[in-house]
Amino acid sequence: MDHIARTPKQIGDALRRIRRSQDQTQSETGRKAGLRQETLSKIETGNPATKIQTICDILAALDLELVIRERSKGAPDEIEDIF
Secondary structure, three states: OOOOOOOOHHHHHHHHHHHOOOOHHHHHHHHHHHHOOOHHHHHOOOOOOOOOHHHHHHHHHHHOOOOOOOOOOOOOOHHHHOO
């Protein structure tokens, strides 16, 4: 399933949903990614200062990949969610 994320908060939410769907704790995913549980918690809550390498490490720990594509056009009532 695809998860659209345009903000650090949305990225964190998507990572949390996927981690939970895989029945992994923050500690387990952090260990696989070489991160502390506290770091993963900050990312999942939308820390905007997260390094791209850290996101890549978490993606690898969850067996995910990043796909970059043109932004989809949302309905007018969804526009507020973008900002």
